[in-house]
């Protein structure tokens with residue numbers, strides 16, 4: 001598949017039913033990709049995203065899977081491959097935040113939840129992507145884009161230091177895995193969104209701090225999706241191991 005014929009193959013997006021994942025599905029479809037839209041609970045929202053991709057002339061399917069469960073990750077990748085064809089890009093996007101609180105008050109259950117979804121599942125998804133795309137496994141190459149957070153650098157004191165730490169691990173994953181697999185035809189990249197208007201925030205948070213980034217406003221999911229689509233494409237062909245801030249200067 002070449003990019004000059006307007007088609008870019010198949011992309012799988014975890015957490016594609018809402019927010020940054022949903023906007024990325026649409027941006028990637030507009031860029032010529034067929035799209036596997038993963039969701040955990042919101043079948044209605046995932047169906048809406050699939051419809052939007054189809055209206056752009058692409059093939060798209062919604063696949064329910066909880067990426068916190070290893071066997072469901074394998075089923076997700078197998079379903080997308082069986083229905084759409086070999087996967088050429090994966091957007092490792094599914095994530096959750098923790099409720100606001102200080103480190104001194106965290107309990108183990110809270111930490112297990114945020115690290116399971118944001119870190120352990122991200123590493124398992126990355127492994128599944130490598131097994132499908134790497135030349136070392138018979139694949140034709142591809143791109144993995146990890147969705148981190150600007151919190152990984154800022155630390156999120158008083159809000160969710162655990163979330164920030166779970167995303168700092170994703171940044172390390174991007175660097176380490178890029179060093180492992182770039183020679184096998186798989187480029188590994190990341191984005192660090194800042195304050196983006198989605199449902200992930202606690203009520204009132206965006207209103208309270210939305211104007212604090214140097215650009216004076218929160219970002220939109222579409223503004224992050226634009227960068228993700230660029231990273232997934234050949235337009236970023238000499239990039240690997242990098243994580244790009246999309247944070248309004250924050």
Ligand SMILES: NC(=O)c1ccc[n+]([C@@H]2O[C@H](COP(=O)([O-])OP(=O)(O)OC[C@H]3O[C@@H](n4cnc5c(N)ncnc54)[C@H](OP(=O)(O)O)[C@@H]3O)[C@@H](O)[C@H]2O)c1
Pocket residue numbers: 014015016017018019020021038039040041042043045065066067068093094095096097117147148149150151192193194195196197198199200
């Ligand atoms: N918004 C921000 O300001 C911001 C900033 C920095 C980083 N990020 C990161 O960007 C990513 C997307 O965030 P968002 O703001 O778009 O969040 P969102 O609007 O809350 O959407 C989260 C998406 O992830 C899915 N999801 C959650 N847990 C899942 C699981 N275990 N298995 C499969 N899917 C799961 C949800 O599926 P259902 O709808 O089916 O439940 C939904 O599609 C996250 O990794 C987040 O940490 C966001």
